[in-house]
Amino acid sequence: MAKRKVLITRRWPESVEARLSASYDTTLNEDDRPMSADALGRAFFEYDAICPTVSDQLPAGIFPSETPRAKILGNYGVGFSHIDTEAARAAGIVVTNTPDVLSECTADLAITLMLMAARRASEGEREVRAGKWTGWRPTHMVGTKVSGAVFGVLGFGRIGRTAAKRAHHGFGMKVIYYDAFPVKPELAAETQAEARDSIEAVLREADVVSLHMPGGKENYHLIDAARLAMMKPTAILVNTARGEVVDAAALADALNRGTIAGAGLDVYEGEPVIPEPLYATNAVLLPHLGSATQATREAMGMMVADNLDAFFAGKEPPNRVA
Known part of the structure; x- marks a missing residue:
């Protein structure tokens, strides 16, 4: 069975990228630059999961009117105000976050x-x-x-x-x-x-x-x-x-x-x-350093992976917010 395709929109800790790459057909953002709105829009039809961060803006207008391939947004962070969760829900896309660890x-x-x-x-x-x-x-x-x-x-x-x-x-x-x-x-x-x-x-x-x-x-x-x-x-x-x-x-x-x-x-x-x-x-x-310790950033990424694993196993993701 082919692996699920997962997009990671920014560079994440190496240990997290390694785990996701072992479990999924993972695309990494090698140059670590913010993705354009057009690229994010196309990603809904190219990937099974998109893993955004606070630097990715996902307003209502970016969500497709047609049925997307992507079924889950594994948000890297506890806050998700950069994601229009109502639009995600309307598009049939689950949204998760990473509480507690940060x-x-x-x-x-x-x-x-x-x-x-x-x-x-x-x-x-x-x-x-x-x-x-x-x-x-x-x-x-x-x-x-x-x-x-x-x-x-x-x-x-x-x-x-x-x-x-x-x-x-x-x-x-x-x-x-x-x-x-x-x-x-x-x-x-x-x-x-x-x-x-x-x-x-x-x-x-x-x-x-x-x-x-x-x-x-x-x-x-x-x-x-x-x-x-x-x-x-x-x-x-x-x-x-x-x-x-x-x-x-x-x-x-x-x-x-x-x-x-x-x-x-x-x-x-x-x-x-x-x-x-x-x-x-x-x-x-300060430049948005709230969660910026190695242990916390790794824990956040591992929680995203846990959410994806549960979702693709047909289970309720542990940190679903929409």
Whole structure:
């Protein structure tokens, strides 16, 4: 029996590519460049499975009106707002993701961004590298103390709760949160986290606001100029969720005006393009590194392979989202 044809849209860890190549007739993206919309559109008729990443945009218009050969999108990542799942469902295509395995590393990066922004680490490193540091002085690059401060979480899912654990147990921070869905009391008890009844309540009280909600239409520009104005002038915004959750122009304006003290960003709307105004602010800007450890990236790929194996064996994929 001929092997199923599988398209991997970007380079993945070698161990994952080797596993998929052993089980399937796998096409790898050797030059690791984003595929064009036309190429992705053709792939629906050339492959049995397509394995996209967040760098692949799959809006409604890319899905074929005719019956496609591809029957599953094995998404490499927990977030899938880059895929129009309703259009996939209408085309008879299953969509899976990779939850859980990247929670710890993404939470680690959220804490990294918090510390970098609070202690102005990015600014300081740039000053040293530019040869502009003139030596220690009491008023030089004074930052913000996070120990004992209030850590506000918007989106108290797996990653948000994991970040809260690090903030609470590592820095003695008080945790408050808002989630659109009920949170089991035992999950909040791990960090003595206190629920708030609105996003606005968290924004007004928190010293650090960490974003952990999904992207997509429902959360587009959730953090806009009006909500940034609700935050403390000493507060820090951290985003490791999805770029479209934050209005980047409004954030740049808020940082330049001193509406808030700083920001730590790992994701951007329209990435890899970063809005020019953000470069001129005291925001920490990282290139989407949330899950970027060898162990996590391998685990994500192996989970995609598990989803494909189950699907082609006629079983329900363990991580189906559509």
